[in-house]
Amino acid sequence: MPNRYAYLGPEGTFTEAALRELRPDAPAEARVPCSGVEAVFAAVRGGSVDGGVVPLENSVEGGVPATTAELIAGEPLLISAEVNVPVEFTLFARDGVALGDIKRLATHPVALGQCRGWLAGHLPDVETTTVSSTAAAAQAVADPGSSFDAAIAARIAGERYGLHPVAHNVGDRSEAATRFIFLSRPGPLPAPTGADRTSLVAFITDDHPGALQELLNQFAVRGVNLTRLESRPTGAGLGRYCFCIDADGHVAEARVGEALMGLRRICADVRFLGSYPRAAGGAVHVPFPPTWSTTNADFDEAERWLARVRSGQPG
Numbered sequence: 001m002p003n004r005y006a007y008l009g010p011e012g013t014f015t016e017a018a019l020r021e022l023r024p025d026a027p028a029e030a031r032v033p034c035s036g037v038e039a040v041f042a043a044v045r046g047g048s049v050d051g052g053v054v055p056l057e058n059s060v061e062g063g064v065p066a067t068t069a070e071l072i073a074g075e076p077l078l079i080s081a082e083v084n085v086p087v088e089f090t091l092f093a094r095d096g097v098a099l100g101d102i103k104r105l106a107t108h109p110v111a112l113g114q115c116r117g118w119l120a121g122h123l124p125d126v127e128t129t130t131v132s133s134t135a136a137a138a139q140a141v142a143d144p145g146s147s148f149d150a151a152i153a154a155r156i157a158g159e160r161y162g163l164h165p166v167a168h169n170v171g172d173r174s175e176a177a178t179r180f181i182f183l184s185r186p187g188p189l190p191a192p193t194g195a196d197r198t199s200l201v202a203f204i205t206d207d208h209p210g211a212l213q214e215l216l217n218q219f220a221v222r223g224v225n226l227t228r229l230e231s232r233p234t235g236a237g238l239g240r241y242c243f244c245i246d247a248d249g250h251v252a253e254a255r256v257g258e259a260l261m262g263l264r265r266i267c268a269d270v271r272f273l274g275s276y277p278r279a280a281g282g283a284v285h286v287p288f289p290p291t292w293s294t295t296n297a298d299f300d301e302a303e304r305w306l307a308r309v310r311s312g313q314p315g
């Protein structure tokens, strides 16, 4: 039986497009649509599938809250791959419905946030309802008894549910993209490629001046570049936050590993979420040696030096 992969469904979501890119050889029956991000995590955790794909962040709307919430709590899962998918939105309706007929519209909240300008200009009085995905909106509109007149969704969703496009490119930013992650149960990490990303969540010990700076210093002094920092409530009370961090590099590299050890020493808890190839590729640029030596080779040399010193040899 082929491996099976959960994704935010139904068929026709941007998440399905991401899964198809990440697992191009998987047959259609290997793709398991789920009704929400939480359901994808539950399927992967429960072992009914071999992996799952969820949206993590959008270039316009930022982090996807449901994904962040699941990543920081519950049974830990590992991110083993990522892909960036350009998002282009179409306004779909049933045959015969024109722009002027549209009173009620459904879509996903992240999609709605990216189309607000267009809607204000073209459908200023439309009533909007957010649903679990853009494809779920298209599916609902396809039902002749639906209370929705239109959906904002991906082109593939409109085609899948037999809708007709009323307007193309209704997103406010033509270059919008969403980053999707592939989740697995804990296991061997992907091998370093030289163009990797490491994700983690850091929980600070107590609230004190400079707590975030101390955390960031662990990366800065080792020349590790951060690509994302998002604060998120822990749920333990107002003002209690943890930090979701993406850094360039792989935990197998000394400088990333040392930064993580530093965090482990100063934080109440650190949740490692994975080291995996960056979607954008390209060798990791180590931008920070004005005078410091922070390449991987420099770290290896320093480790050999320490071993010599510890064994009583002259450094």
Ligand SMILES: O=C(O)C(=O)C[C@]1(C(=O)O)C=C[C@@H](O)C=C1
Pocket (backbone or CB within 6 Å): 008, 012, 013, 014, 015, 016, 055, 058, 064, 087, 108, 110, 111, 132, 133, 134, 135, 154, 178
């Ligand atoms: O609803 C979908 O089609 C999804 O795959 C989810 C999602 C998201 O959560 O950001 C993915 C990309 C778009 O930005 C809009 C919605």
